Amino acid sequence: MSAFLQVDNLRKVFPSQRGGAPLTVFDEVNFTIEQGEFACIIGHSGCGKSTILNVLAGLDEASSGYVIMDGREVRGPSLDRGVVFQGHALMPWLSAERNVAFAVQSRWPQYDARKVKAVCDQYLGMVGLSGSEHKRPSELSGGMKQRVGIARAFAIEPKMLLLDEPFGALDALTRGVIQEELLKICAQTRQTVFMITHDVDEAILLADKILLMTNGPDARIAEVVVNTMPRSRNRQTLHKDPQFYRIRNHLVDFLVNRSKTFRDEPPAGFDPRNLPYLTPGLDPAQAPGAGALAGAAA
């Protein structure tokens, strides 16, 4: 009960539009995230992932249920939670450095200009943007803009980082480079992260555990897949490990097949308050025949 972040029976209902029935986006959403853990949530569009993230950020309110972070209920936005937005959300009239400085000054109003600049330099350097501090967002590439967004979120030293599909708009090569940087930074700072993604490979590379959501409306979190690959994983060697494919197949299978049918025919004994933690490939009961494969790989 003393997890760092605890989400308890969250539910979001949109009021009926033009006489229709009210729309339940998701219901009975329960999960926990430990300090220093990287959690990804995967699901199809419309299942309410972004709404969950907005509730965690305090930008949106759930219809019922509550969120407790570090012993306190989440009510409204807070500097304790840094958000990286889907569309980078940089202010185009400010340079990269001023964008970060806006956050730093909000976090520490007592800092003088020199101190603010030092913090900005530190975090822009961390995301590899030294030398581009004075460029406006319009002069930066998509990947660089998202890097500034990440630097801005880290710069306030939040207790938790919320990332809303941060790499969705980037090309595959840029995405790979920034994913790797994010992994490195999170490992250094022991940052607790909650991230939305559509990308199965991205989830396996970054996350310690992956929350799988059924299709909306009336979506649920179906299960938690524990990433059993070592934390030292990286993009170069990830796909050479057979365990990668066992996890990947499980995730893809869920998204392609089971996410549609899960709500109407949940597995026997499914309890949304006590989600199954799965370890594909290492759990012989879960996938018949996978045990033999795991043995062969070892």
Next chain:
Amino acid sequence: MFKSFARSQGLRAGVLSACILALVLVLWHLATAPVAAPQYADPEYARLMGGKGQTSSGLPSLPQMGTAIWKHLSNPFYDNGPNDKGIGIQVGYSIGRVLLGFLLAAAVAIPLGFVIGMSPLLFRALNPFIQVLKPISPLAWMPLALYTIKDSTISSIFVIFICSIWPMLINTAHGVASVRRDWLNVARTLEVGRVRTALRVVLPAAAPTILTGMRISMGIAWLVIVAAEMLVGGTGIGYFVWNEWNNLSLTNVIFAILMIGVVGMLLDLVFGLLTRLVSYQE
């Protein structure tokens, strides 16, 4: 490559402009060529018939025009009583009234527009009033203004005020209302207060739209001041035009028209530069 093309295009456009100007001047010259004045035996009689310098259309010829322009511009600030002031003084009066009315309008419209833009409720509540008041010709207010204010100069300033308020109000409200949700969410997650959000996020985000509204207002104000001054009289470029018409001095009327155009262009140029300063590229 592109730069040199742009430069050469600018040069070509300049040459073309000069050609058009030359063509207009030639046409003017031909249209105002002096008629062969009938020969009168008596030079005194000829003078009385207005023979010398008379043009076929009654419009001034180019040399007459040039002389008039030089006369006005070489001594713009003389003051020989109420009906004979230098062009600089007249334009100065007009600009002064426009600026005063415009600044008063900005002082009302921009804060009010901010509030309306922030509150959808107020926006909807005030919109019918704005929509009815906006299309009223500012000069229609003049009798009411003269009756209540009882001062012609203040009345003309009021007319400028009332005509420049609407574009600024509407543009400010629109600019503020359409600030990207993302930017406001950034400020919210950073626990930025309302005032700081308004100054650091909403104002810079809406600034280009607000300045565009100011630019439109200034354009309208400059159009309206000429008409207003024709009505109230006394001083100003509008009065000058009307006065010269009564003197039947078309040379001075044409000169005043040119001045109105040039000053209007300069005012627009200033706001164009200001807009460039606050505009941003997404």
